[in-house]
Amino acid sequence: ETCLAVPPGDAGALAAALSRLLADPALRARLGRAGRERVLDRFTWARAAQGTVAHYREAIARSAGPRRAEAPSPGRSAAPASVAGVSSESRATC
Template sequence: MVPSLYEGFSLPAIEAMCTGICLVATDGGALPEVTGIDGDTVLGCKAGDAEGLAATIRRGLDDPELRARVGLNGRNRVVERWTWRKCAEQTVEQYREVLSMPANQDKLRRNGRVK
């Protein structure tokens, strides 16, 4: 469970999802961007809504099929988006994109880094 009011990129959410358990999380900060869609990859509720959080937990506890499906979908989301390999590939791609910009190519030429 990630009951945050404000959250950046949430490693605890990713780690929980990676295990295949059904994650309950709020919509605080960047959590929805990480966790995905309520009822598909996460059981979500409004940040700061204690009754909503309790209802969301009950929803998961009362429906084993939903729990299993959300857990599996959450794990798949992590594996498709946030493996260390994927992060490294995306980082390299961003560097290549920045380095290929005309202004940066000029600087690299002036510094003798490219011909």
């Protein structure tokens, strides 16, 4: 338990929940600890990165499909650009 939930628009329930919190320091401390643990567990840089990677992969998968070849612009090669220090295997997994 990380909160005292009240129905939206129910001022009486909100007042009762606040009164309960004001009267019970142990409840405030327990809810505070549980909330902190939940945030530290769920909102990490690793989880944010995993979510970002998942969204990019989903977007790439949706956009994948047959593409028509475009003629190179004047002065540009039709060959794909290479990136120094990055192998083709690395680019395929990004």
